[in-house]
Amino acid sequence: MAIALALRGERLAYRVLPGFGLSLGYTLVYLSLIVLIPLAAVFLKASSLGLAQFWDVVTSPSVVASYKLSFGASLLAAAINSVFGLMLAWALVRYSFPGKRLVDALVDLPFALPTAVAGIALTALYAPNGWVGQYLEPLGIKVAFTPLGVLVALIFIGLPFVVRTVQPILEDLDTEFEEAAVSLGADRWQAFRHVVFPTLMPALMTGFAMAFARAVGEYGSVIFIAGNIPMVSEITPLMIITKLEQYDYAGATAIAVVMLVFSFALLLLINGLQTWTAKRTGRAR
Secondary structure, eight states: OHHHHHHHHHHHHTOSSTTHHHHHHHHHHHHIIIIIHHHHHHHHHHTTSOHHHHHHHHTSHHHHHHHHHHHHHHHHHHHHHHHHHHHHHHHHHHOOOTTHHHHHHHTTHHHHSOHHHHHHHHHHHHSTTSTTHHHHGGGTOOOTTSHHHHHHHHHHHHHHHHHHHHHHHHHHSOTHHHHHHHHTTOOHHHHIIIIIHHHHHHHHHHHHHHHHHHHHTOOHHHHHHHOOOTTTTOOHHHHHHHHHHTTOHHHHHHHHHHHHHHHHHHHHHHHHHHHHHHHHTTOOO
């Protein structure tokens, strides 16, 4: 008995994470209550529809048009944010300029601003008589109440994800590697392409995935500037809200299931590309 207790005490002494069992149990319970059970309820409610009814709901012309707008605009907004977010993070880390702290603080504005307020502000700015829209209107560029307005709103709410994901990596990146590449004959573009960019690529793809995931389900900041014109500027979350207002809970969950499946598939693809990039650059864990 004493030997068994001594061996058990020795095993406990070498445990890396004390209280691992309790922590794991709490994590699984929390994950189940907050994520898994609600997702399972969505699928169960959607399963109450027959296959033919489910197919009719998720393939109706207005819903398909909303899929194209929501996923297409989200992907395009995330791609644009990846480019300009990288440029903004680079400027904030590598350069000093007047108002740098103010710009750094303004990057977090979409996080702090309520989505409905952001939507109203963007609509006021880009409306035909708005501060920005009045100059675009003579050029034939209409932003508010068009799919372009949806894209602008999604860019606005997704930019901080890319900047805040890439910025810490840039801050930790030593400039000596770039200087060594330049001293060996590489120009600035080659040093960035072969030294800096491979290091930033995993973080950049993470920011892209986060911006895309936020944009797909965004409602408050988009609903005002979109205009909600049928078959033109209706987003998928609006279709779900419309079904709920009609007390068509099964139809709403059917559309939500399609959104979940598409989103998970695209995020899985992005994560696979991120893993492949990390292995290719020798940074796989």
